[in-house]
Amino acid sequence: METSNLRKVDPVKHEQKRGEILHAAIRCFARDGFRGASTTDICTEAGISPGHLYHYFASKQAIIEAMIDLGLAYAAERLEKILAAPDVIEALLADIEETCLRLRPTQVLNMDGLAESARNPEFAKIIQRHTDAFRRLWADFLRRAQDQGRMDPGLDADTTANILIALIDGSRALPIRNPKLDVRQHVEHLRTMLVRFLRPPEAGSATSKPRSQKTVRPLKLVTKR
Template sequence: MRKVDPERQQAKRRQIIEAAADCFARRGFHATTTAEICAAAGMSPGNLFHYFASKNAIIEAIAEEEWRDTAAYFAAIDRDTPDPLEAVLSFLDVVMVFAADRSYSRLALEVAAETLRNPVVGTSVAAGDAAMRDGLAALLRQAAARGQIDPDLDPAQCAKWIAVLIDGVFSRLALDTGFDPVHEAPMLRRVVSRFLAKPGRGA
Protein backbone atom coordinates (compact mmCIF):
# COMPACT_ATOMS: atom_id res chain seq x y z
CA MET A 1 0.00 0.00 0.00
CA ARG A 2 2.82 2.33 0.78
CA LYS A 3 4.98 1.30 -2.09
CA VAL A 4 2.46 2.49 -4.60
CA ASP A 5 3.08 6.07 -3.67
CA PRO A 6 6.67 6.44 -4.80
CA GLU A 7 5.68 4.95 -8.13
CA ARG A 8 2.74 7.24 -8.65
CA GLN A 9 4.92 10.08 -7.45
CA GLN A 10 7.48 9.36 -10.12
CA ALA A 11 4.84 8.89 -12.79
CA LYS A 12 3.33 12.27 -11.95
CA ARG A 13 6.72 13.93 -11.96
CA ARG A 14 7.42 12.53 -15.42
CA GLN A 15 4.05 13.72 -16.62
CA ILE A 16 4.78 17.19 -15.33
CA ILE A 17 8.31 17.25 -16.69
CA GLU A 18 7.12 16.27 -20.13
CA ALA A 19 4.33 18.81 -20.15
CA ALA A 20 6.68 21.50 -18.90
CA ALA A 21 9.44 20.61 -21.34
CA ASP A 22 6.97 20.98 -24.14
CA CYS A 23 5.81 24.36 -22.87
CA PHE A 24 9.35 25.60 -22.30
CA ALA A 25 10.34 24.56 -25.82
CA ARG A 26 7.37 26.35 -27.32
CA ARG A 27 7.22 29.52 -25.25
CA GLY A 28 10.40 29.71 -23.24
CA PHE A 29 10.93 29.12 -19.55
CA HIS A 30 10.03 32.59 -18.28
CA ALA A 31 7.07 33.07 -20.55
CA THR A 32 5.57 29.77 -19.46
CA THR A 33 3.27 30.10 -16.45
CA THR A 34 2.75 27.37 -13.91
CA ALA A 35 -0.89 27.45 -14.90
CA GLU A 36 0.05 26.51 -18.44
CA ILE A 37 2.15 23.62 -17.23
CA CYS A 38 -0.71 22.41 -15.04
CA ALA A 39 -3.14 22.62 -17.92
CA ALA A 40 -0.75 20.73 -20.19
CA ALA A 41 -0.19 18.10 -17.51
CA GLY A 42 -3.91 17.87 -16.79
CA MET A 43 -3.80 18.86 -13.16
CA SER A 44 -4.90 21.64 -10.89
CA PRO A 45 -2.67 24.66 -10.16
CA GLY A 46 -2.11 23.74 -6.55
CA ASN A 47 -1.37 20.11 -7.22
CA LEU A 48 1.79 20.84 -9.14
CA PHE A 49 3.43 21.92 -5.92
CA HIS A 50 2.94 18.51 -4.37
CA TYR A 51 5.48 17.25 -6.89
CA PHE A 52 7.80 20.21 -7.40
CA ALA A 53 8.57 22.81 -4.81
CA SER A 54 8.74 25.55 -7.39
CA LYS A 55 8.75 26.29 -11.09
CA ASN A 56 12.54 26.46 -10.90
CA ALA A 57 12.60 22.94 -9.51
CA ILE A 58 11.09 21.68 -12.75
CA ILE A 59 13.79 23.02 -15.01
CA GLU A 60 16.33 21.89 -12.46
CA ALA A 61 14.94 18.38 -12.79
CA ILE A 62 15.08 18.62 -16.56
CA ALA A 63 18.70 19.74 -16.39
CA GLU A 64 19.56 16.92 -14.05
CA GLU A 65 17.87 14.36 -16.24
CA GLU A 66 19.82 15.66 -19.17
CA TRP A 67 23.01 15.31 -17.22
CA ARG A 68 22.23 11.72 -16.22
CA ASP A 69 21.42 10.80 -19.81
CA THR A 70 24.74 12.18 -21.00
CA ALA A 71 26.66 10.40 -18.27
CA ALA A 72 24.80 7.18 -19.03
CA TYR A 73 25.63 7.48 -22.72
CA PHE A 74 29.34 7.60 -22.06
CA ALA A 75 29.18 5.03 -19.29
CA ALA A 76 27.68 2.65 -21.82
CA ILE A 77 30.51 2.98 -24.31
CA ASP A 78 32.82 -0.01 -24.30
CA ARG A 79 36.07 1.06 -22.75
CA ASP A 80 37.92 -1.32 -25.02
CA THR A 81 36.15 -0.44 -28.22
CA PRO A 82 38.42 -1.23 -31.14
CA ASP A 83 37.50 2.02 -32.88
CA PRO A 84 37.40 4.87 -30.34
CA LEU A 85 37.58 7.56 -33.02
CA GLU A 86 34.41 6.19 -34.59
CA ALA A 87 32.81 6.24 -31.14
CA VAL A 88 33.52 9.97 -30.97
CA LEU A 89 32.15 10.57 -34.45
CA SER A 90 29.10 8.42 -33.75
CA PHE A 91 28.40 10.53 -30.72
CA LEU A 92 28.41 13.60 -32.96
CA ASP A 93 25.86 11.90 -35.20
CA VAL A 94 23.67 11.30 -32.18
CA VAL A 95 24.03 14.92 -31.18
CA MET A 96 22.90 15.99 -34.62
CA VAL A 97 19.86 13.75 -34.42
CA PHE A 98 18.86 15.46 -31.20
CA ALA A 99 19.64 18.85 -32.74
CA ALA A 100 17.26 18.03 -35.56
CA ASP A 101 14.46 17.79 -33.02
CA ARG A 102 13.19 21.36 -32.85
CA SER A 103 11.60 20.79 -29.51
CA TYR A 104 14.74 19.32 -28.00
CA SER A 105 17.04 22.03 -29.29
CA ARG A 106 14.77 24.79 -28.05
CA LEU A 107 14.62 23.21 -24.65
CA ALA A 108 18.40 22.88 -24.62
CA LEU A 109 18.72 26.60 -25.24
CA GLU A 110 16.27 27.39 -22.48
CA VAL A 111 18.23 25.24 -20.08
CA ALA A 112 21.46 26.90 -21.19
CA ALA A 113 19.94 30.32 -20.60
CA GLU A 114 18.89 29.29 -17.10
CA THR A 115 22.44 28.27 -16.40
CA LEU A 116 23.29 31.94 -15.98
CA ARG A 117 20.55 32.57 -13.45
CA ASN A 118 19.97 29.35 -11.57
CA PRO A 119 23.01 27.81 -9.88
CA VAL A 120 21.29 24.46 -9.48
CA VAL A 121 20.76 24.25 -13.20
CA GLY A 122 24.31 25.48 -13.65
CA THR A 123 25.65 22.66 -11.51
CA SER A 124 23.74 19.98 -13.39
CA VAL A 125 24.69 21.35 -16.78
CA ALA A 126 28.31 21.65 -15.68
CA ALA A 127 28.21 18.04 -14.45
CA GLY A 128 26.74 16.81 -17.72
CA ASP A 129 29.24 18.88 -19.60
CA ALA A 130 32.11 17.44 -17.57
CA ALA A 131 30.83 13.92 -18.12
CA MET A 132 30.72 14.51 -21.83
CA ARG A 133 34.17 16.05 -21.99
CA ASP A 134 35.65 13.37 -19.79
CA GLY A 135 34.04 10.69 -21.90
CA LEU A 136 35.32 12.27 -25.10
CA ALA A 137 38.79 12.81 -23.65
CA ALA A 138 38.97 9.16 -22.64
CA LEU A 139 38.02 8.08 -26.15
CA LEU A 140 40.53 10.48 -27.66
CA ARG A 141 43.25 9.14 -25.43
CA GLN A 142 42.44 5.65 -26.66
CA ALA A 143 42.32 6.87 -30.23
CA ALA A 144 45.73 8.45 -29.80
CA ALA A 145 47.08 5.21 -28.34
CA ARG A 146 45.76 3.36 -31.35
CA GLY A 147 47.30 5.86 -33.70
CA GLN A 148 43.95 7.09 -35.01
CA ILE A 149 44.62 10.75 -34.27
CA ASP A 150 47.46 13.22 -33.91
CA PRO A 151 49.31 12.14 -30.75
CA ASP A 152 50.44 15.70 -30.05
CA LEU A 153 46.92 16.86 -29.28
CA ASP A 154 45.82 17.35 -25.70
CA PRO A 155 42.76 15.08 -25.28
CA ALA A 156 41.12 17.35 -22.72
CA GLN A 157 41.53 20.43 -24.85
CA CYS A 158 40.25 18.61 -27.92
CA ALA A 159 37.23 17.48 -25.98
CA LYS A 160 36.70 21.09 -25.01
CA TRP A 161 36.71 22.18 -28.64
CA ILE A 162 34.37 19.41 -29.63
CA ALA A 163 32.10 20.79 -26.97
CA VAL A 164 32.49 24.22 -28.52
CA LEU A 165 31.28 22.79 -31.81
CA ILE A 166 28.31 21.07 -30.24
CA ASP A 167 27.27 24.21 -28.35
CA GLY A 168 27.76 26.17 -31.53
CA VAL A 169 25.42 23.90 -33.43
CA PHE A 170 22.63 24.53 -30.94
CA SER A 171 23.22 28.27 -31.05
CA ARG A 172 23.15 28.21 -34.83
CA LEU A 173 19.76 26.55 -34.73
CA ALA A 174 18.40 29.54 -32.91
CA LEU A 175 20.13 32.21 -34.95
CA ASP A 176 20.21 30.82 -38.46
CA THR A 177 17.00 29.24 -39.70
CA GLY A 178 18.87 27.97 -42.72
CA PHE A 179 21.02 25.65 -40.62
CA ASP A 180 19.76 22.10 -41.11
CA PRO A 181 21.32 19.56 -38.71
CA VAL A 182 20.46 16.59 -40.87
CA HIS A 183 22.23 18.12 -43.80
CA GLU A 184 25.17 19.41 -41.77
CA ALA A 185 25.88 16.22 -39.81
CA PRO A 186 28.52 14.96 -42.26
CA MET A 187 30.23 18.33 -42.10
CA LEU A 188 30.54 18.10 -38.33
CA ARG A 189 32.20 14.70 -38.76
CA ARG A 190 34.54 16.23 -41.29
CA VAL A 191 35.47 19.27 -39.19
CA VAL A 192 36.29 17.08 -36.23
CA SER A 193 38.07 14.48 -38.32
CA ARG A 194 40.33 17.06 -39.93
CA PHE A 195 40.94 18.70 -36.60
CA LEU A 196 42.03 15.44 -35.00
CA ALA A 197 43.85 13.98 -37.99
CA LYS A 198 47.56 13.46 -37.94
CA PRO A 199 49.32 16.21 -39.85
CA GLY A 200 50.81 15.26 -43.16
CA ARG A 201 47.78 13.33 -44.26
CA GLY A 202 44.44 14.47 -45.63
CA ALA A 203 41.01 14.00 -44.11
Protein backbone atom coordinates in the same frame (compact mmCIF):
# COMPACT_ATOMS: atom_id res chain seq x y z
CA MET B 1 -3.65 3.62 19.24
CA GLU B 2 -5.62 4.70 16.15
CA THR B 3 -4.45 3.54 12.77
CA SER B 4 -3.40 6.44 10.53
CA ASN B 5 -5.78 7.14 7.67
CA LEU B 6 -3.05 8.76 5.60
CA ARG B 7 -2.54 7.05 2.27
CA LYS B 8 0.82 5.47 1.68
CA VAL B 9 2.65 6.92 -1.29
CA ASP B 10 3.41 4.40 -4.02
CA PRO B 11 7.00 5.32 -5.01
CA VAL B 12 6.61 3.90 -8.52
CA LYS B 13 3.42 5.84 -9.23
CA HIS B 14 4.91 8.92 -7.60
CA GLU B 15 7.95 8.87 -9.91
CA GLN B 16 5.75 8.13 -12.92
CA LYS B 17 3.54 11.14 -12.19
CA ARG B 18 6.58 13.27 -11.46
CA GLY B 19 7.96 12.32 -14.86
CA GLU B 20 4.67 13.21 -16.57
CA ILE B 21 4.68 16.65 -14.93
CA LEU B 22 8.32 17.17 -15.86
CA HIS B 23 7.72 16.36 -19.52
CA ALA B 24 4.67 18.64 -19.53
CA ALA B 25 6.93 21.40 -18.17
CA ILE B 26 9.49 20.76 -20.90
CA ARG B 27 6.77 21.21 -23.53
CA CYS B 28 5.70 24.47 -21.88
CA PHE B 29 9.27 25.79 -21.67
CA ALA B 30 9.93 24.90 -25.32
CA ARG B 31 6.72 26.66 -26.35
CA ASP B 32 6.69 29.73 -24.09
CA GLY B 33 10.23 30.01 -22.73
CA PHE B 34 11.57 29.61 -19.21
CA ARG B 35 10.37 33.08 -18.26
CA GLY B 36 7.04 32.91 -20.06
CA ALA B 37 5.83 29.51 -18.88
CA SER B 38 4.16 29.66 -15.46
CA THR B 39 3.38 26.90 -12.97
CA THR B 40 -0.29 27.39 -13.93
CA ASP B 41 0.62 26.67 -17.56
CA ILE B 42 2.51 23.56 -16.49
CA CYS B 43 -0.43 22.33 -14.40
CA THR B 44 -2.80 22.85 -17.34
CA GLU B 45 -0.44 20.98 -19.67
CA ALA B 46 -0.08 18.14 -17.15
CA GLY B 47 -3.81 18.05 -16.35
CA ILE B 48 -3.41 18.62 -12.62
CA SER B 49 -4.38 21.30 -10.11
CA PRO B 50 -1.80 23.80 -8.76
CA GLY B 51 -2.18 22.26 -5.32
CA HIS B 52 -1.42 18.82 -6.74
CA LEU B 53 1.79 20.10 -8.35
CA TYR B 54 3.39 20.82 -4.98
CA HIS B 55 3.19 17.16 -4.00
CA TYR B 56 5.89 16.63 -6.63
CA PHE B 57 7.80 19.90 -7.07
CA ALA B 58 8.23 22.69 -4.54
CA SER B 59 8.60 25.44 -7.15
CA LYS B 60 9.17 26.27 -10.79
CA GLN B 61 12.90 26.35 -10.08
CA ALA B 62 12.69 22.82 -8.66
CA ILE B 63 11.10 21.72 -11.94
CA ILE B 64 13.92 23.31 -13.92
CA GLU B 65 16.53 21.68 -11.65
CA ALA B 66 14.87 18.29 -12.23
CA MET B 67 14.83 18.93 -15.97
CA ILE B 68 18.56 19.64 -15.86
CA ASP B 69 19.22 16.38 -13.99
CA LEU B 70 17.08 14.47 -16.50
CA GLY B 71 19.10 15.96 -19.36
CA LEU B 72 22.39 15.02 -17.70
CA ALA B 73 21.23 11.45 -17.14
CA TYR B 74 20.20 11.24 -20.79
CA ALA B 75 23.58 12.64 -21.87
CA ALA B 76 25.42 10.04 -19.77
CA GLU B 77 23.41 7.24 -21.41
CA ARG B 78 24.14 8.58 -24.89
CA LEU B 79 27.88 8.89 -24.21
CA GLU B 80 27.98 5.28 -23.02
CA LYS B 81 26.35 4.17 -26.30
CA ILE B 82 28.77 6.28 -28.31
CA LEU B 83 31.75 4.75 -26.50
CA ALA B 84 30.39 1.25 -27.18
CA ALA B 85 30.02 1.91 -30.93
CA PRO B 86 32.53 0.45 -33.43
CA ASP B 87 33.53 3.94 -34.61
CA VAL B 88 33.33 6.41 -31.75
CA ILE B 89 33.69 9.52 -33.92
CA GLU B 90 30.98 8.42 -36.36
CA ALA B 91 28.70 7.64 -33.42
CA LEU B 92 29.43 11.05 -31.92
CA LEU B 93 28.63 12.71 -35.23
CA ALA B 94 25.33 10.83 -35.53
CA ASP B 95 24.38 11.90 -32.02
CA ILE B 96 25.11 15.57 -32.74
CA GLU B 97 23.02 15.37 -35.92
CA GLU B 98 20.07 13.76 -34.11
CA THR B 99 20.04 15.75 -30.88
CA CYS B 100 21.35 19.13 -32.07
CA LEU B 101 20.68 19.67 -35.77
CA ARG B 102 17.31 17.92 -36.06
CA LEU B 103 15.66 18.10 -32.62
CA ARG B 104 13.83 21.43 -32.45
CA PRO B 105 12.90 21.41 -28.71
CA THR B 106 16.53 21.07 -27.62
CA GLN B 107 17.51 23.91 -29.96
CA VAL B 108 14.87 26.22 -28.46
CA LEU B 109 15.52 25.22 -24.83
CA ASN B 110 19.28 25.63 -25.24
CA MET B 111 19.04 29.11 -26.75
CA ASP B 112 16.38 30.31 -24.31
CA GLY B 113 18.29 28.90 -21.34
CA LEU B 114 21.44 30.82 -22.28
CA ALA B 115 19.42 34.01 -22.85
CA GLU B 116 17.64 33.69 -19.51
CA SER B 117 20.90 33.05 -17.67
CA ALA B 118 22.30 36.31 -19.10
CA ARG B 119 19.59 38.35 -17.34
CA ASN B 120 18.73 36.19 -14.33
CA PRO B 121 21.55 35.48 -11.81
CA GLU B 122 19.65 32.62 -10.14
CA PHE B 123 18.98 30.95 -13.45
CA ALA B 124 22.63 31.49 -14.39
CA LYS B 125 23.63 29.37 -11.38
CA ILE B 126 21.47 26.53 -12.69
CA ILE B 127 23.03 26.76 -16.16
CA GLN B 128 26.54 26.89 -14.67
CA ARG B 129 25.85 23.78 -12.58
CA HIS B 130 24.57 22.00 -15.67
CA THR B 131 27.61 23.06 -17.70
CA ASP B 132 30.05 21.94 -14.99
CA ALA B 133 28.42 18.50 -14.78
CA PHE B 134 28.15 18.25 -18.57
CA ARG B 135 31.84 19.13 -18.93
CA ARG B 136 32.81 16.40 -16.45
CA LEU B 137 30.76 13.85 -18.39
CA TRP B 138 32.46 14.81 -21.65
CA ALA B 139 35.95 14.92 -20.15
CA ASP B 140 35.50 11.47 -18.62
CA PHE B 141 34.16 10.15 -21.94
CA LEU B 142 37.18 11.58 -23.79
CA ARG B 143 39.70 10.11 -21.33
CA ARG B 144 38.14 6.67 -21.67
CA ALA B 145 38.19 6.94 -25.47
CA GLN B 146 41.86 8.00 -25.28
CA ASP B 147 42.70 5.08 -22.98
CA GLN B 148 41.12 2.75 -25.55
CA GLY B 149 43.25 4.28 -28.32
CA ARG B 150 40.21 5.70 -30.13
CA MET B 151 40.97 9.41 -29.78
CA ASP B 152 44.11 11.50 -29.95
CA PRO B 153 45.95 10.91 -26.65
CA GLY B 154 47.70 14.26 -26.95
CA LEU B 155 44.49 16.25 -26.44
CA ASP B 156 43.73 17.68 -23.02
CA ALA B 157 40.37 16.14 -22.10
CA ASP B 158 39.04 19.10 -20.10
CA THR B 159 39.90 21.66 -22.78
CA THR B 160 38.56 19.39 -25.52
CA ALA B 161 35.31 18.97 -23.56
CA ASN B 162 34.88 22.75 -23.52
CA ILE B 163 35.43 22.93 -27.28
CA LEU B 164 32.93 20.13 -27.95
CA ILE B 165 30.33 21.83 -25.74
CA ALA B 166 30.81 25.03 -27.75
CA LEU B 167 30.43 23.03 -30.96
CA ILE B 168 27.23 21.44 -29.65
CA ASP B 169 25.77 24.81 -28.64
CA GLY B 170 26.68 26.21 -32.06
CA SER B 171 25.10 23.26 -33.87
CA ARG B 172 21.86 23.79 -31.96
CA ALA B 173 21.82 27.46 -32.92
CA LEU B 174 22.42 26.91 -36.65
CA PRO B 175 18.92 25.70 -37.63
CA ILE B 176 17.43 28.67 -35.76
CA ARG B 177 19.77 31.14 -37.46
CA ASN B 178 19.17 29.51 -40.84
CA PRO B 179 15.89 27.55 -41.22
CA LYS B 180 17.01 26.50 -44.73
CA LEU B 181 20.22 24.95 -43.43
CA ASP B 182 21.43 21.96 -45.45
CA VAL B 183 21.86 19.55 -42.55
CA ARG B 184 23.51 16.81 -44.59
CA GLN B 185 26.13 19.20 -45.97
CA HIS B 186 26.80 20.53 -42.49
CA VAL B 187 27.21 16.98 -41.17
CA GLU B 188 29.76 16.16 -43.86
CA HIS B 189 31.85 19.21 -42.98
CA LEU B 190 31.46 18.44 -39.29
CA ARG B 191 32.74 14.92 -39.95
CA THR B 192 35.92 16.34 -41.51
CA MET B 193 36.40 18.65 -38.53
CA LEU B 194 35.88 15.95 -35.89
CA VAL B 195 38.09 13.38 -37.64
CA ARG B 196 40.96 15.87 -37.98
CA PHE B 197 40.54 17.05 -34.41
CA LEU B 198 39.89 13.82 -32.51
CA ARG B 199 41.27 10.90 -34.53
CA PRO B 200 44.50 9.42 -33.06
CA PRO B 201 47.68 10.11 -35.09
CA GLU B 202 49.28 7.23 -36.94
CA ALA B 203 51.12 4.78 -34.66
CA GLY B 204 54.62 5.98 -33.92
CA SER B 205 53.88 9.61 -34.75
CA ALA B 206 55.97 12.07 -32.79
CA THR B 207 52.83 14.05 -31.93
CA SER B 208 51.29 11.10 -30.14
CA LYS B 209 51.82 11.14 -26.39
CA PRO B 210 49.98 8.16 -24.89
CA ARG B 211 48.15 8.73 -21.65
CA SER B 212 48.76 6.35 -18.79
CA GLN B 213 46.34 3.45 -18.89
CA LYS B 214 43.50 3.59 -16.39
CA THR B 215 40.71 1.25 -15.46
CA VAL B 216 37.72 1.89 -17.72
CA ARG B 217 34.84 3.07 -15.57
CA PRO B 218 31.24 4.05 -16.31
CA LEU B 219 30.39 7.71 -16.66
CA LYS B 220 29.38 9.20 -13.32
CA LEU B 221 26.46 11.57 -13.12
CA VAL B 222 26.69 14.17 -10.36
CA THR B 223 23.31 15.63 -9.42
CA LYS B 224 22.28 18.27 -6.93
CA ARG B 225 21.03 16.96 -3.62
